[in-house]
Amino acid sequence: MRFPASAVLLAFLAACATADGDPRDPFEGFNRGVYKFNEAVDAAIARPVATAYRDLLHEEIRNRVRNFFSNIADLFIGVNDLLQGKLQDGVEDWARFAFNSSFGLLGIHDVASDMGIEKHNEDFGQTLGRWGVGDGPYLVLPILGSSTLRDGVGTAADIYTDPVGDFRPIRLRNSAVALRLVSVRADLLDASRILEEAALDKYVFQRDAYLQRRRSLIYDGQPPREERIREERSFKTPVNVEPAAGVDNLRVVQHAHDR
Numbered sequence: 190m191r192f193p194a195s196a197v198l199l200a201f202l203a204a205c206a207t208a209d210g211d212p213r214d215p216f217e218g219f220n221r222g223v224y225k226f227n228e229a230v231d232a233a234i235a236r237p238v239a240t241a242y243r244d245l246l247h248e249e250i251r252n253r254v255r256n257f258f259s260n261i262a263d264l265f266i267g268v269n270d271l272l273q274g275k276l277q278d279g280v281e282d283w284a285r286f287a288f289n290s291s292f293g294l295l296g297i298h299d300v301a302s303d304m305g306i307e308k309h310n311e312d313f314g315q316t317l318g319r320w321g322v323g324d325g326p327y328l329v330l331p332i333l334g335s336s337t338l339r340d341g342v343g344t345a346a347d348i349y350t351d352p353v354g355d356f357r358p359i360r361l362r363n364s365a366v367a368l369r370l371v372s373v374r375a376d377l378l379d380a381s382r383i384l385e386e387a388a389l390d391k392y393v394f395q396r397d398a399y400l401q402r403r404r405s406l407i408y409d410g411q412p413p414r415e416e417r418i419r420e421e422r423s424f425k426t427p428v429n430v431e432p433a434a435g436v437d438n439l440r441v442v443q444h445a446h447d448r
Contacts, residue, residue, distance in 0.1 A: 213324070213400060214396060220329040226331060227329070230332065235374050239371050242375045256296055256297050256298065257296045258296075258353075258369045259296070260286060260293065263282045265312075266282045266309055266311050269311035275309075282308065282309055285301035310406060313346035314340035314342070314344060315403075315407050324403075325339045330344075340403065353366060
C-alpha cells in the first residue's frame with residue numbers, strides 16, 4: 190500500500206486535543222512532539238546527506254535531476270487542473286509533460302519552459318480546497334511534516350497516484366524516491382539556515398507560513414474577501430514565506446509540484 194500511515198493517527202489525536210491555544214492547531218502538544226522527532230531525523234540524516242549531495246554534484250547535474258522529477262509531477266498537476274475546472278492550465282501542463290518527455294529526454298531538459306509553456310502548481314489537497322473542503326486541524330505528520338486533515342487526505346492521493354511509485358524493479362523505485370527526497374532537501378538548505386537564525390519559535394513560524402501558503406495556493410493568490418479578513422486576523426507571517434526547515438519540508442509530491 191502506498192497510503193501514508195498518518196490516517197491511523199486520527200483516533201489518537203482526538204484524545205490529544207487541547208482547549209487552549211490556537212484554534213487552528215488543537216493538537217499542538219502532539220504536533221510539537223512530532224516536529225521535534227522530524228527535526229532530529231533531519232539533523233541526523235537528511236541534512237548531512239543533502240549537504241553532501243549539493244557539495245559533490247555539479248549544479249548542472251542537480252538541475253537535471255530536479256527537471257526529471259518536475260516533469261513527472263506535471264502529469265497529475267494536469268489532472269488536478271482539470272478537476273478544478275482549469276482547462277487551459279491542464280492542457281499546458283500535459284503539453285509540458287509531452288514535450289519534455291520526448292524532446293527533453295525524459296524531462297531532464299525543460300524545453301517546455303523555453304517554448305513559453307507555463308508550469309502550474311496543483312495537488313489533490315488544493316483540489317479538495319477548491320471544492321470547498323475546509324482545512325481541518327493543523328497536523329505535523331512523521332517525516333512528511335506540516336499538513337492539515339484535508340491536506341493529509343490530499344497527500345495520500347498524491348502518493349497513491351505518484352508515477353514514481355510504479356517504477357520497477359523495486360530497487361529502482363526506492364532509489365528514485367530517495368534521490369527526489371535528497372534533491373528537495375538540498376534545495377532547502379539555505380532557506381532552513383535563514384529560519385534557524387530568524388525564527389524565535391520555529392514551530393509557530395512554520396505552522397503559520399504553511400497554512401497561509403496553502404490558502405494562497407488554493408485561491409491562486411487571490412482568496413475571497415472573507416478569507417482575506419480571516420488571514421489578517423490569524424496569520425503573522427508574510428504570504429511569500431516558504432516554510433523551510435528540515436524533514437518538515439520533504440513532502441515529496443507537494444514540493445515536486447512547486448517546481
